[in-house]
Structures are given as structure tokens and as C-alpha cells.
Amino acid sequence: AADIIKIAMIRLPEALKKGEVDAxxxxxxxxxxxxxxxxxxxxxxxxxxxDIMENAYTxxxxxxxxxxxGKNWDEMTLME
Numbered sequence: 001a002a003d004i005i006k007i008a009m010i011r012l013p014e015a016l017k018k019g020e021v022d023a024x025x026x027x028x029x030x031x032x033x034x035x036x037x038x039x040x041x042x043x044x045x046x047x048x049x050x051d052i053m054e055n056a057y058t059x060x061x062x063x064x065x066x067x068x069x070g071k072n073w074d075e076m077t078l079m080e
Contacts, residue, residue, distance in 0.1 A: 001031050004063070008056040009033065012049065019048045042069045046079050 009025060012033070016023045023037035023045040033053070037045045046067040053065045070076040 004057045005031055005033070005053075008053045011056065012052050015048050015052050016045065019044060021045045021048065023048075043079070 005028065009028065012025060021037055021041045021044050023035050023041065025033055026036050027034040033049065035045060035049065046069065050065050050067050054063050057063070067079040068076040069079060
């Protein structure tokens with residue numbers, strides 16, 4: 001798991017740049033990444049992050065992720 005998230009973290013900055021979103025990785029907590037972006041780019045940023053993380057490495061089963069957003073940890077809301 002640690003190696004998979006490292007792969008995602010390496011690929012993510014370029015994907016965010018390519019997706020033309022102004023988002024930055026702030027923190028990694030175990031198997032989670034915390035990013036900061038403008039509020040109007042949350043949905044687009046979440047799609048990019050989800051795609052990169054779910055496709056960082058091919059496994060025999062699907063690697064699924066969840067995306068959440070909020071102004072702080074207490075306000076995190078699950079995205080569809």
C-alpha cells in the first residue's frame with residue numbers, strides 16, 4: 001500500500017497540471033492524500049485524484065478509492 005500511494009503521489013502533480021487545476025498535495029496520512037484547491041475546482045480535482053490513485057498499480061482486483069471534500073477534517077463530505 002505504501003508503494004502504491006507513492007506511485008500516485010509521483011504521478012499526481014503532472015496530472016493536476018494537465019487537468020488545469022490549481023491543486024496541491026498538502027499531506028499524506030497513511031493511505032490518504034490531503035489536497036488544497038479552489039472551491040470551484042473541487043469536483044474536477046477529485047476526478048483527477050481518484051483516477052490517478054485507482055490506476056497507480058494494476059492488481060488482480062479493482063483498487064477503489066473515496067473522495068471527500070471540506071474546509072476542515074470535521075466538515076469532510078463524501079463525493080459521489
